[in-house]
Each structure stands twice: as structure tokens, then as C-alpha cells.
Amino acid sequence: MAASKTGRHQGMTEDHRPPVDPYHLMKPNPHPIMRAAERTGVGVADCTLVGDSLADVQATHAAGATVIAYANKPHKALPFAETGADAFTNAAGAITEAFPTVSP
Template identity: 60%
Template sequence: MTHDDQLLLVLANARVIFFDFDGPVCDVFAGLPAPQVAKQLSALLASHDSVAAARAYETDDPIEVLHIAYEANLELGRQVELALTAAEVEAVAVAGPPTAGAVEALQAANLSGRAVAVVSNNSAECVERFVESHGLGDYISKVIGRPTGQPHLMKPNPFPLITAAELMYMDVTNCTLIGDSLTDIQAAHAAGTTAIGYANKPRKAELFAEAQADAITDDMQNIAHALTTA
């Protein structure tokens, strides 16, 4: 079975489409680089906990810094999360246009009668800001962002997908998730839904295949096309 056949099969069986945000819809840190944000958050952490900050400075992933902050101290985690949310909102304002093919995929999902939710480890605030500024609100029924104060419930935990399915009044097994990271594939499988790996960087297709993604594509336009025929 070809990649296109797999994509058609997965989408034909999906009544609700979950889109991860960073990647499939928006390159969140295209204008404000993630390593810069991670360093800013680590500096905030350093003013309160030098041991945790030393760990944080070793990563260029803002989400990982958030995990480290919460592991160190609940109140410190909250402060870092507020700063991360503010940085994400700032980042999407300078992130540029939606991912190529994303708007077409959202439109195709709606035209096919399928509902759409965005399920993200980024804050709901930044997703909603981007959706509003690019006029995508008509295509998206729900936005499920990072569980505030509970980073352990982010993907790969299935909690966000199960929550999204409940909010959409849909059995999670009738949904599929389009995501560009292994955590998306893992969360989808843990929730009992199918996963479409968006391989937007070299080697991701191989990684997604190893993780047993149900379908893999390197172009969101392929999703749009498949949704019109599935």
C-alpha cells in the first residue's frame, strides 16, 4: 500500500480531524527562535533555582524548560509557564503565514463534513491568537491547548486527545491526529485514535514509520487532496 493509499484509508475512517498546531498549522518559532525563548525561560528559572536552571540551560526546547521548572517547584513552574505563554503569543505574531497547505487542509476537512480541533502542547492563547489573525476560526471547532499547571498531561499523554474527543462529542476511535512529532504519534496510539505523521523535516518519515504511524506525508497539501476524495 502506498503512502497516498494509507492516507486515504485513515482519513476515510475519520469523522473528526485533530491538527497539532506547531508544524501542521504554524511554524510557531519561525520568527522568534525556540532556543532564544528557552534561554529567556532558563534565565527566569536561574533567578530562583540555580540547580534547575543549570539543567534548563542544556536544552533549547521551551517545553522542556517548563517541565524542569515544574519539577523544581510548583510556583516556579507557574511563573515560567506564564512567561512561556507570553513568549508563544509574541512568537505567533511574527511566525509568518500558516504552514503551506494547512489552510487548504482545514477547508477540505470542513467541506467534507468533518469537524476539526487543534490539539497542541502550545498554549491555547497563542493558538487562538494565530487562528484569529489569519481568519481560520470558521474552520476550527475547538482549541485544546497545554493543560495549565499540569505539564505531565501534555502529549505524549493521551489526555488532550481524549479531552478533545469528549468536547467534540465523538468517540476517540473515530478521530485522527495530524502531528509532526513522535509525541503526537505516541499520544494518538495511547488514546486509541489513528495518527498521521507530518514529516516536515529529513528523517521524520523514517522515525514515524518506526513508531507505526498509520499514515505519513511530507506535504499538508496531500492531506487537503485526500480529504476531498476520502
């Protein structure tokens, strides 16, 4: 999308969101997770999302996928633990270690 003279991208809403995804379909609605799984041809139960917000955890659980909550700020650790995220961490390196290496 091209930026206008005001700095906003053409075709974006006032709050910088694309107009094609209605607000009611945004996280915590599971729609974005289910749509991503569908578009990649992977069953949603076989997907794992790494998220840094409670809406990410809620949407992923509602979709039936696995979620790793990334507490990128100290105050997020307790709420993530209480949400029932499948796993949570505050170390970015631990996220990459959690995924197995896939050979082509």
C-alpha cells in the first residue's frame, strides 16, 4: 500500500487497520487463526501460534490450536499463566528451541 502525504497508508482505516478484516473478525475471534490454517493447508489442530497478547491466547484456544505466550514485558507473565496458555516464556530464544527442526 502506498503512503499518502499525511503518512497514512492508502486503503487503511483511521487506526491503521486494513479495511478488509471487519473488527468483529479480529482476535480474540478465532477467525484469523482458522483462516491462516486454511490458507496454508494445515489443520488448525496442527498449528502453533506464538502470541504476545491475551487476545492471541484467547483466539488460538478458541480455534483449537496450540499457543505459546511470549511475555515480552514483565507484567504479562502472570496474566499469561492464568489464561491457560499451552506454554509461556519471557525468553525469545526459548521460543525457537520449542520447535523441532524440520528437514525439507
